[in-house]
Amino acid sequence: MLFSKLFGKTLKEKPTDTEVSSHALMERAGLISQVVSGVYSYLPMAWNSLLRIESIIREEMNTIGSQELHLPVLQPAELWDSTGRKDLFGQNLFTLEDRRNRTLVLAPTHEEVLTSLVAANVQSYKDLPFILYQIQTKFRDEERPRGGLLRCREFHMKDAYSFASNSDQLDSAYEDMIQAYNNIFDRCGLSTVMVEADSGAIGGKDSHEFIALSNIGEDSIAICTSCKYGANVERAEFVKPVNSGNSSNATPEEVHTPGITDINALSSFLNVSKSDLLKSMFYLADGKLIVVVLEGDYEVNEIKLRNTLNIKDLAIASDSLIRSAGFIPGFASPVGDHKDVTVVVDDSVIENKNYVVGANKVDYHLKNVQYGRDFKKTTVSIEIGSDLALVKDGDLCLHCNSKLKIEKGIEIGHVFKLGTAYSEKLNAYFVGADGVRQPIIMGCYGIGVGRILSASIEQNHDPNGIIFPKLIAPYDVSLLGLNVEQEDVKNEADSLYELLTSSGANVLYDDRIESPGVKFNDADLIGLPIRLVVSARNIDQGVIEVKKRSDSDAVKISKDEVVKYVTDLL
RNA sequence: CGGGGUGUGGCGCAGCGGGAGCGCGCCUGUUUUGGGAACAGGAGGUCGUCGGUUCAAUCCCGACCACCCCGACCA
Numbered sequence: 001m002l003f004s005k006l007f008g009k010t011l012k013e014k015p016t017d018t019e020v021s022s023h024a025l026m027e028r029a030g031l032i033s034q035v036v037s038g039v040y041s042y043l044p045m046a047w048n049s050l051l052r053i054e055s056i057i058r059e060e061m062n063t064i065g066s067q068e069l070h071l072p073v074l075q076p077a078e079l080w081d082s083t084g085r086k087d088l089f090g091q092n093l094f095t096l097e098d099r100r101n102r103t104l105v106l107a108p109t110h111e112e113v114l115t116s117l118v119a120a121n122v123q124s125y126k127d128l129p130f131i132l133y134q135i136q137t138k139f140r141d142e143e144r145p146r147g148g149l150l151r152c153r154e155f156h157m158k159d160a161y162s163f164a165s166n167s168d169q170l171d172s173a174y175e176d177m178i179q180a181y182n183n184i185f186d187r188c189g190l191s192t193v194m195v196e197a198d199s200g201a202i203g204g205k206d207s208h209e210f211i212a213l214s215n216i217g218e219d220s221i222a223i224c225t226s227c228k229y230g231a232n233v234e235r236a237e238f239v240k241p242v243n244s245g246n247s248s249n250a251t252p253e254e255v256h257t258p259g260i261t262d263i264n265a266l267s268s269f270l271n272v273s274k275s276d277l278l279k280s281m282f283y284l285a286d287g288k289l290i291v292v293v294l295e296g297d298y299e300v301n302e303i304k305l306r307n308t309l310n311i312k313d314l315a316i317a318s319d320s321l322i323r324s325a326g327f328i329p330g331f332a333s334p335v336g337d338h339k340d341v342t343v344v345v346d347d348s349v350i351e352n353k354n355y356v357v358g359a360n361k362v363d364y365h366l367k368n369v370q371y372g373r374d375f376k377k378t379t380v381s382i383e384i385g386s387d388l389a390l391v392k393d394g395d396l397c398l399h400c401n402s403k404l405k406i407e408k409g410i411e412i413g414h415v416f417k418l419g420t421a422y423s424e425k426l427n428a429y430f431v432g433a434d435g436v437r438q439p440i441i442m443g444c445y446g447i448g449v450g451r452i453l454s455a456s457i458e459q460n461h462d463p464n465g466i467i468f469p470k471l472i473a474p475y476d477v478s479l480l481g482l483n484v485e486q487e488d489v490k491n492e493a494d495s496l497y498e499l500l501t502s503s504g505a506n507v508l509y510d511d512r513i514e515s516p517g518v519k520f521n522d523a524d525l526i527g528l529p530i531r532l533v534v535s536a537r538n539i540d541q542g543v544i545e546v547k548k549r550s551d552s553d554a555v556k557i558s559k560d561e562v563v564k565y566v567t568d569l570l
Numbered sequence: 571c572g573g574g575g576u577g578u579g580g581c582g583c584a585g586c587g588g589g590a591g592c593g594c595g596c597c598u599g600u601u602u603u604g605g606g607a608a609c610a611g612g613a614g615g616u617c618g619u620c621g622g623u624u625c626a627a628u629c630c631c632g633a634c635c636a637c638c639c640c641g642a643c644c645a
Contacts, residue, residue: 012594012606013582017638037637085645092644109645143571143643199645207645315642416645444645483603517605524605535604545604 023148038145038153045474106139119428133160149450189469195230211409212455226402239396261330282317294346298389333357466527482535
């Protein structure tokens with residue numbers, strides 16, 4: 001490719017509306033251009049990269065025996081009603097009407113269409129198992145798109161679905177997929193970790209996310225510093241120490257605590273550790289007031305809370321609501337008789353004794369309070385020992401007791417064992433060897449193609465620009481002709497371009513009449529893996545200068561050997 | 571959905587009740603040539619939209635829209 005013909009201009013300055021570096025660099029290097037919030041045009045260089053990423057994905061998907069197909073974006077809304085996901089996606093679902101006033105949706109994902117397609121094509125266990133996948137544009141009306149290609153409203157995603165007649169087949173597809181994902185991210189130059197994930201409202205049992213570590217990421221994960229455990233903080237579990245303190249059965253006693261309304265103040269006022277205090281958090285859950293009780297050094301994990309109680313709408317309760325239920329904010333606790341309130345207790349509270357809790361009376365707390373005797377969980381059918389606490393940095397790993405570390409990252413892949421939730425709703429059944437009709441067991445597996453590009457740039461850049469991993473770079477080589485107005489430079493650069501191109505390299509040849517500084521800076525900004533310099537000075541020495549974008553120094557290679565040298569690096 | 575910010579040429583920005591400007595980029599010419607060259611000349615803008623105030627609005631007032639950030643939310 002001749003730089004003089006390349007569509008897409010580089011910019012000297014960072015565009016105003018870009019905050020994260022990958023986004024700014026992609027705009028500056030002329031890779032993408034925003035059309036509206038969360039929607040981008042991919043210019044030729046970005047498109048080259050995305051196609052290379054897609055072909056890596058295809059290779060790895062095909063290697064594990066998946067078949068590619070292509071499903072529509074435009075889908076009838078009723079299909080989404082049949083699984084209840086129209087409501088679940090809610091505002092995030094783009095909907096439109098056709099000329100006959102039929103409501104259609106722009107698909108945010110494809111479980112529904114594919115499962116109904118499969119339902120019509122699978123009758124017997126002999127038809128199973130198999131994996132289907134596609135790379136498709138998806139639409140989600142995100143409330144807050146951000147970070148360029150990191151969170152878009154229109155984006156490319158690879159989605160794969162496995163269909164099995166028994167759980168061994170599902171497990172095996174899941175394992176194959178994990179292996180394929182690791183290969184894909186590896187080849188794309190990404191450093192990722194696989195962690196346990198929350199499987200959400202219609203999820204199955206197992207679910208893992210692939211996270212590209214990055215401090216601009218929107219996901220937080222807890223990783224064990226010693227063993228292999230890692231989980232999204234949404235579901236991360238950790239050791240909750242049992243207090244060794246006194247285990248006497250002292251009776252509750254009021255303590256005067258004037259103006260002490262929060263855990264930190266109470267802890268220092270009474271000179272007891274926060275884990276000896278109980279925190280009562282009030283929520284409005286699907287219209288009902290609930291109080292979550294946990295030790296003072298923990299925060300409520302709202303995802304765990306939602307999952308445990310199967311809550312759809314969850315919000316912090318207002319002070320007025322708390323008061324009207326007979327509690328005093330700041331001095332509230334579940335101790336006492338509270339008919340209309342559901343009490344939910346974190347498992348850390350079950351074993352320990354002699355907590356300090358609010359007295360439901362202004363300026364007073366109670367000490368020597370214990371679960372079971374002085375208050376208990378009410379009504380709801382949760383098992384004792386529900387874990388409702390949010391992991392924090394330094395908590396201990398349940399598996400090896402080492403410290404957990406909290407990291408941020410970008411979710412670039414997600415795998416789920418869906419089970420039979422979709423096949424039951426969409427009537428995708430098969431007849432087993434025993435003659436019994438049963439639902440197909442499913443898994444689903446997504447990868448954000450644009451997110452791979454963004455995350456990869458996020459992990460691979462320096463102050464001068466992008467440092468493209470070699471397998472996903474838009475071109476392999478930047479060939480700079482310095483002062484190509486000089487005939488010998490132009491001839492030399494032209495012929496090197498021909499030689500490299502014919503030996504299989506994808507070369508971006510900077511043939512522009514521009515000063516050397518401009519060319520060096522653009523080459524750094526675009527960040528192709530290898531840079532070659534042809535100049536009068538180098539011609540005199542009979543060499544071509546070769547520099548890897550990731551290295552700081554260049555090497556001089558003789559003209560005759562440079563093509564081999566470069567193609568060996570590819 | 572709450573809070574904050576910004577809308578002026580392709581990009582980055584300044585400005586101001588009465589001539590729409592600067593830097594970068596772009597075009598032409600001359601000189602230059604290894605890390606964003608110099609000089610000269612030139613093209614390019616309904617100042618986000620609508621309404622109001624005023625003799626006069628890019629500027630003041632109001633509404634709306636768009637975009638960005640923080641939070642909430644998010645298989």
